[in-house]
Amino acid sequence: xxxxxxxxxxxxxxxxxxxNTFSYVxxxxxxxSCAILDSVLDFDYAAGRxxxxxxxxxxxxxxxxxxxxxxxxxTHVHADHLSAAPYLHEALGGKTGIGAxxxxxxxxxxxxxxxxxxxxxxxxxxxxxxxxxxxFTIGSLEGRVLHTPGHTPACLTxxxxxxxxxxxxxxxxxxxxxxxxxPGGDARTLYRSIQKVLALPGETRIFLCHDYKxxxxxxxxxxTSVEEQRRHNVHVHEGISEEEFxxxxxxxxxxxxxxxxxxxxxxxxxxxxxxxxxxxNGQVYLKVPINKF
Amino acid sequence: xxxxxxSRSTGAGNPDVAxxxxxxTFSVQYVVSDPATGKCAIIDPVHDFDEKSGATATxxxxxxxxxxxxxxxxxxxxxxTHPHADHFSAARYxxxxxxxxxxxxxKVVEVQKLxxxxxxxxxxxxxxxxxxxxxxxxxxxxxxxxxxxxxFSPGHTLASITxxxxxxxxxxxxxxxxxxxxxxxxxPGGDAHQLWRSxxxxxxxxxxxxLFTGHxxxxxxxxxxxxxxxxxxxxxxxxxxxxxxxxxxxxxxxExxxxxxxxxxxxxxxxxxTRGGHLPEPEANGRRYLKxxxxxLEGAAWE
Numbered sequence: 001x002x003x004x005x006x007x008x009x010x011x012x013x014x015x016x017x018x019x020n021t022f023s024y025v026x027x028x029x030x031x032x033s034c035a036i037l038d039s040v041l042d043f044d045y046a047a048g049r050x051x052x053x054x055x056x057x058x059x060x061x062x063x064x065x066x067x068x069x070x071x072x073x074x075t076h077v078h079a080d081h082l083s084a085a086p087y088l089h090e091a092l093g094g095k096t097g098i099g100a101x102x103x104x105x106x107x108x109x110x111x112x113x114x115x116x117x118x119x120x121x122x123x124x125x126x127x128x129x130x131x132x133x134x135x136f137t138i139g140s141l142e143g144r145v146l147h148t149p150g151h152t153p154a155c156l157t158x159x160x161x162x163x164x165x166x167x168x169x170x171x172x173x174x175x176x177x178x179x180x181x182x183p184g185g186d187a188r189t190l191y192r193s194i195q196k197v198l199a200l201p202g203e204t205r206i207f208l209c210h211d212y213k214x215x216x217x218x219x220x221x222x223x224t225s226v227e228e229q230r231r232h233n234v235h236v237h238e239g240i241s242e243e244e245f246x247x248x249x250x251x252x253x254x255x256x257x258x259x260x261x262x263x264x265x266x267x268x269x270x271x272x273x274x275x276x277x278x279x280x281n282g283q284v285y286l287k288v289p290i291n292k293f
Numbered sequence: 294x295x296x297x298x299x300s301r302s303t304g305a306g307n308p309d310v311a312x313x314x315x316x317x318t319f320s321v322q323y324v325v326s327d328p329a330t331g332k333c334a335i336i337d338p339v340h341d342f343d344e345k346s347g348a349t350a351t352x353x354x355x356x357x358x359x360x361x362x363x364x365x366x367x368x369x370x371x372x373x374t375h376p377h378a379d380h381f382s383a384a385r386y387x388x389x390x391x392x393x394x395x396x397x398x399x400k401v402v403e404v405q406k407l408x409x410x411x412x413x414x415x416x417x418x419x420x421x422x423x424x425x426x427x428x429x430x431x432x433x434x435x436x437x438x439x440x441x442x443x444x445f446s447p448g449h450t451l452a453s454i455t456x457x458x459x460x461x462x463x464x465x466x467x468x469x470x471x472x473x474x475x476x477x478x479x480x481p482g483g484d485a486h487q488l489w490r491s492x493x494x495x496x497x498x499x500x501x502x503x504l505f506t507g508h509x510x511x512x513x514x515x516x517x518x519x520x521x522x523x524x525x526x527x528x529x530x531x532x533x534x535x536x537x538x539x540x541x542x543x544x545x546x547x548e549x550x551x552x553x554x555x556x557x558x559x560x561x562x563x564x565x566x567t568r569g570g571h572l573p574e575p576e577a578n579g580r581r582y583l584k585x586x587x588x589x590l591e592g593a594a595w596e
Contacts (some may be wrong), residue, residue: 018596044554044555044595044596045344045585045596046554046555046556046557046559046560046593046596047554047555047559047560047590047593047595047596048560048585048586048588048589048590049587049588049590049595050587050588051595111578113582114577114578114580257345258343258345258346259345260345262345263345263346263347264585275587280413281413283413283587283589284586284587285412285413285584285585285586285587286584286585286587287582287583287584287585288347288561288582288584288585289347289580289581289582290347290348290349290572290581290582290583291347291348291349291581292347292580293346293347
């Protein structure tokens with residue numbers, strides 16, 4: 001890909017501080033077309049309450065700018081927040097998309113949560129399942145899909161013009177990389193996925209899914225570049241071998257707690273953000289498997 | 294951090310009280326023993342739970358059992374003061390290990406009815422049959438030669454009771470340490486006016502009554518503490534000292550409660566604790582699941 005010819009999408013970020021998540025609206029500079037990536041449904045676990053404040057901000061932005069949503073995309077089945085994709089879809093239209101390996105994730109977690117037969121494990125909850133190398137368009141922009149597993153088996157990177165949305169692979173260079181200890185995660189696989197991302201042109205803008213600040217950094221940051229990552233990423237800068245990375249990542253993961261919202265998030269996100277079916281009293285319940293994870 | 298303290302008997306008829314603090318849930322568990330006979334009761338034991346992974350453990354309950362064994366005590370009762378909203382009760386586990394009967398206040402039946410609806414358990418027997426004994430107001434029982442008496446103290450929950458054992462009272466979520474104040478009254482079935490009246494009954498106990506609270510939140514970063522006296526509470530409790538009236542208190546309590554998020558384990562805990570500490574029955578795959586009702590609790594501040 002010739003870097004000089006890469007179109008430059010307009011990227012607007014939305015930060016959800018309770019879950020440290022960045023959602024994005026990626027806009028074609030030559031039309032009103034856009035895509036929404038990795039939206040957040042607000043969730044108060046203690047009270048079991050959901051809210052759409054964060055999603056409404058995105059809706060307001062899209063409407064204020066007269067944008068047309070072509071895609072509502074997920075980089076993966078998130079384990080730290082609930083997706084607002086169904087709510088955004090209802091308000092704004094657009095097709096939903098995620099990685100084709102979602103079926104692996106649906107199989108694992110469908111079992112873990114003992115989901116009923118109503119829960120299809122074939123990805124049919126999404127309008128499109130992307131494979132490595134697939135392309136799609138946002139107005140005049142072309143999007144291209146890299147399969148970047150490791151954090152989860154279904155993780156994708158969306159390369160749209162000169163911008164790459166890397167999901168949970170790389171974080172800011174001073175913070176490092178995503179954990180690999182969830183079901184289906186693998187540190188060696190993540191290393192190889194990251195190499196794919198780092199093989200993009202050096203000027204490629206990288207947009208992160210999360211930031212947690214780093215020691216000695218006061219501000220949240222969401223954007224970096226391939227070149228910066230190659231030079232400075234504390235976990236995978238040039239010169240760090242696969243073996244070194246795997247050792248570091250495995251040791252570090254062993255010290256991490258499960259994310260606070262993994263159990264609620266995964267069972268909703270495996271359903272493309274839809275809640276499980278209500279019981280016969282009309283009430284929806286999430287499930288917490290005891291002593292499974 | 295201090296997680297254990299022994300408050301020794303102040304004389305015949307009065308118990309030794311060993312307090313065990315759980316920093317994860319800020320809960321205090323007690324082993325109350327009769328120095329004359331070596332008989333004891335366990336009050337408000339914690340079954341460990343990690344809500345992130347859904348894993349349970351019995352570290353704290355086993356610590357209580359180790360203490361009982363080390364001191365050569367015999368467990369006569371496994372007691373809860375109320376169905377807790379912030380931790381799982383280990384009553385069931387300890388009953389299995391010690392064969393001692395379990396007990397709680399009889400109004401637990403009302404709490405069961407309330408949560409049976411929220412959790413949608415059509416077949417759940419909301420009749421208190423999950424415990425060996427349900428205490429009524431004024432009921433008495435013995436721990437060795439110690440006299441124990443039950444006072445209803447609703448307000449935090451409608452089933453809350455205080456156990457008065459010799460010169461010690463286990464007040465759980467009514468009064469906290471004087472520098473922290475009192476318990477919230479905004480859970481389903483809670484009531485600030487009732488809590489005030491329950492607290493007045495506790496403060497009418499003899500001045501030197503040792504009060505043992507159910508939680509400590511270590512205000513200002515001080516060490517955990519859980520013992521006070523009626524006199525100290527009356528004179529220095531930050532929610533009560535001075536000329537506070539019932540109405541003043543209720544207004545303060547309700548305003549403060551309106552700013553508190555729900556405890557992080559309320560939806561998890563109540564489905565264990567309304568079942569006497571039993572986990573839910575397994576599904577067809579053999580695994581047990583807790584249920585988290587969505588958008589069923591209204592009104593609390595956002596977490």
